[in-house]
Amino acid sequence: MKKVAIVGGGPTGVTLALMLVQRGIAVTLIEAASDFHRVFRGEALMPSGLNAFDEMGVSKILAEIPHRQLNAWEFILNKKPLFKVDEPIETDTKPCTLFSQPPLLEALILEASKYKHFEFIKGIAVKDLLSIDNRVAGVKLPDGREITADVVIGADGRNSVIRQRAGLELKRQPKSMDILWFKLAAHPKFVKENVFSAIGDGENAFAVFHGAEEGKLHLGWTISEDSKNIDTNELTNKLTKVEWAKKFASISPSWLAEHFINNAESIEKPIKLSVVVGLCPFWYSPGVLLLGDSAHPMSPIRAQGINVALRDVIVAVNHLVPVLTKEAENKQIDKVFSQIQKEREPEIIRIQQLQKAEARQHEILPKNLFLRKIVFRLARLGNKAVRLSWIQRQKKMRQGVTEVKLEV
Numbered sequence: 001m002k003k004v005a006i007v008g009g010g011p012t013g014v015t016l017a018l019m020l021v022q023r024g025i026a027v028t029l030i031e032a033a034s035d036f037h038r039v040f041r042g043e044a045l046m047p048s049g050l051n052a053f054d055e056m057g058v059s060k061i062l063a064e065i066p067h068r069q070l071n072a073w074e075f076i077l078n079k080k081p082l083f084k085v086d087e088p089i090e091t092d093t094k095p096c097t098l099f100s101q102p103p104l105l106e107a108l109i110l111e112a113s114k115y116k117h118f119e120f121i122k123g124i125a126v127k128d129l130l131s132i133d134n135r136v137a138g139v140k141l142p143d144g145r146e147i148t149a150d151v152v153i154g155a156d157g158r159n160s161v162i163r164q165r166a167g168l169e170l171k172r173q174p175k176s177m178d179i180l181w182f183k184l185a186a187h188p189k190f191v192k193e194n195v196f197s198a199i200g201d202g203e204n205a206f207a208v209f210h211g212a213e214e215g216k217l218h219l220g221w222t223i224s225e226d227s228k229n230i231d232t233n234e235l236t237n238k239l240t241k242v243e244w245a246k247k248f249a250s251i252s253p254s255w256l257a258e259h260f261i262n263n264a265e266s267i268e269k270p271i272k273l274s275v276v277v278g279l280c281p282f283w284y285s286p287g288v289l290l291l292g293d294s295a296h297p298m299s300p301i302r303a304q305g306i307n308v309a310l311r312d313v314i315v316a317v318n319h320l321v322p323v324l325t326k327e328a329e330n331k332q333i334d335k336v337f338s339q340i341q342k343e344r345e346p347e348i349i350r351i352q353q354l355q356k357a358e359a360r361q362h363e364i365l366p367k368n369l370f371l372r373k374i375v376f377r378l379a380r381l382g383n384k385a386v387r388l389s390w391i392q393r394q395k396k397m398r399q400g401v402t403e404v405k406l407e408v
Contacts, residue, residue: 001026001117002324005139005149007126008156009036012292012309014105015056016153018112019317023408025324026117028147029109030139032156034123036102043101043212044070044303047093048400052310055406061107066212067099072195075390078202079253083387084195089394096303096398098194100212121147126156129165129288135330136166136287150324151333153316154290155309158276158297166288170297172278173352176359179273179300180236182219182244185266186210187259190217201251208256219248220300221270241267275300277355279348284337287330291316295341296348299355302397308351311404315343321408347401354397361393 002025006013009031017029045053045062053059073089075082088095112118121141130138130146138148139162154162163170189195190210198207204221211218223235239247245264249257276297283295292309319336 002150002327003028003148004151004153004320004324005030005147006153006155007139007162008154008160008292008294009033009105009109009120009122010155010157010292011101011105011306012294012313013153013155014108014112015058015310016155016291016313016316017118018058018108019056019313019406020321020324021112021115021118023317023321023325024117025321027112028119028121028149029112030124030126030141030147031120031122032125036105038101042300042303042306043098043218044306045097045099046303046307046398047088047090047096048398048404049307049310050094050097051400052307052314052404055314055404056310058108058111061111062097062099062104065100065103065107066214067097068194068210068212070096070098070196070209071193074195074197076197076199076253079251081253083390085387085391089391089398093399096196098209098212126161126165129162131287134286135334136285150287150330151320152288154288154294155292156294158293160290160294162288163280163290163294166285166290168280168282168285168290170278170280172276173356175275176224176277176299176356177275178223179275180221180223180270181273182221182270183211183213183216183268184219184260185263186215186217187256189255191215197256199252199256204247204251206248206251220273221247236270236272241265244270273300277352279345279352283341283345284334286334289316289337289340296352298348298352299359301355301358302394304351304355304397307400308348311347311400312340312344314404314406316340318407319343343402350401351397354393358393358397 004027006017006029017027020027053062070087072084072086074084124141126139127142128140129136130140136152140146154160156162194210196209206219206221208219242264244267245260248260277299279296283290291312293305298305319340323333323336
């Protein structure tokens with residue numbers, strides 16, 4: 001029986017592990033953390049991600065864990081509403097759904113653990129790669145253990161140790177933003193109708209919505225590259241809860257501003273999400289393959305990271321399972337790595353282009369007074385052009401660029 005070592009116990013690594021063990025391939029999954037409870041984990045599944053779960057046959061698990069559908073998208077500039085779009089945007093897709101990652105990952109691990117050829121090692125980070133005859137043949141752990149494998153998968157995120165140890169280059173895009181991520185008490189309005197609200201005034205901007213966790217608003221405060229002189233450490237450490245509440249309130253419509261002020265004490269200390277966007281020219285070398293953020297870290301715009309990664313998993317399973325179940329030689333196994341990248345790379349490139357274009361739209365409108373006046377005038381006249389333009393730009397980020405189906 002062929003064996004795969006997967007490094008990284010996030011959605012990419014865990015779903016891949018389950019898909020492989022279900023198809024008779026031995027898997028050792030290695031996760032550096034001792035549990036799945038992190039301060040921040042991406043929660044949003046677009047229709048493409050939900051379809052990927054359908055393809056994998058794990059949608060039932062998703063339905064049994066804490067989750068919350070998004071009901072609409074709303075854009076507010078200078079405290080005035082620009083437009084609102086109900087979710088789902090398309091008539092033939094599922095609505096964007098927010099889910100709690102820890103229980104999902106735990107449920108998937110539990111399912112994989114039903115197979116005797118599955119091993120889960122947690123709370124220990126991979127130290128290095130094990131190589132034999134110029135080919136990766138496993139991983140080395142700090143306690144001296146060596147885990148041998150026919151294939152090593154790097155699913156360990158944007159700061160991938162596997163990528164670094166394999167000497168695979170990540171070409172980064174110029175940095176455009178960072179995000180300070182907050183949680184606070186939910187407003188009843190978000191409980192009744194969970195609207196993703198993007199709010200800005202030309203200088204500052206944030207997005208706020210009700211997460212999967214009961215009673216909690218999630219708020220992402222954007223720090224653009226134009227704000228290079230802002231000390232984010234000073235922001236996170238020196239501003240009090242009341243001061244943050246006042247910053248949020250200063251650009252919010254009155255009902256939300258009042259909520260921030262009245263619930264200042266519920267604001268949790270923010271964490272900084274350092275945004276990295278890039279693409280590896282090569283996702284592989286002999287014996288090792290990168291997937292998800294390890295190969296192509298994505299911008300947070302429209303939560304593409306987890307959604308495209310799940311599609312990576314399906315394509316990887318389609319190519320890996322035939323060669324691993326046939327006990328193919330190493331050269332045949334390594335050959336499919338390039339096929340996986342060839343199939344997935346066009347979508348990744350296009351999605352990153354769309355994210356970049358969307359970011360530019362968010363930057364131009366708040367800063368251009370003349371354009372703002374035109375947009376507000378159109379909005380007052382009931383013109384649908386701005387709204388329709390936004391909807392059209394979302395389609396490929398929601399549904400994917402290419403068709404992805406599980407074939408094995």
